[in-house]
Amino acid sequence: MRNTLGIFMVCCLTIGVPVDGLRCYVCDNENSNSLCTSEQNVVECGENFDTCQTIVDYSAVSEKLSIIKTCTKNSSCDSQKDATHDMPCDPTAGDWICTSCCYNDKCNFNGSCSNQLVNLLYLLILILAIGLRIF
Numbered sequence: 001m002r003n004t005l006g007i008f009m010v011c012c013l014t015i016g017v018p019v020d021g022l023r024c025y026v027c028d029n030e031n032s033n034s035l036c037t038s039e040q041n042v043v044e045c046g047e048n049f050d051t052c053q054t055i056v057d058y059s060a061v062s063e064k065l066s067i068i069k070t071c072t073k074n075s076s077c078d079s080q081k082d083a084t085h086d087m088p089c090d091p092t093a094g095d096w097i098c099t100s101c102c103y104n105d106k107c108n109f110n111g112s113c114s115n116q117l118v119n120l121l122y123l124l125i126l127i128l129a130i131g132l133r134i135f
Contacts, residue, residue: 021045023105024052025069036069037109045071052108053077057097069108077101 022045027036045052049071058065081099089098102108 021047022049022052022071022103024049024071025054025106025108026071027067027069030067031065033067033110036067041069042106043071048073050074050103051077052102052104052106053080054100054108055080055097058091058095060094072101074101074103 023042024045025036025041026043027041030036051072051074053068053070053072053076055068056065077099078101081101084097084099087095087097090096100108
């Protein structure tokens, strides 16, 4: 029983981990997420890319929403977040920009909220596994 549960936990923790190259949704300057999330928008990233990125920004002056999804490197995604840290990620503000980085296949479907929930679930499973001393 203990071995079966351990194998189950390992399988759960590896769900979503890409076997081949990372696959991300890719689009450029779309005004709706639905225009970015069809299977036609999924690409296999090059071997140097380890991160899916989504940038959503809104300009009150032009009243334009822009969504960009791409494959990138983790360091580039972090740099993008650092570069825009002065602008709020707050849709109630006049001008705003939100950048999210994630690391599993097709994880940039919606942005960062769903990715945080998946990571929290993985952490909870790991804590339970350690608590039950499965490994």
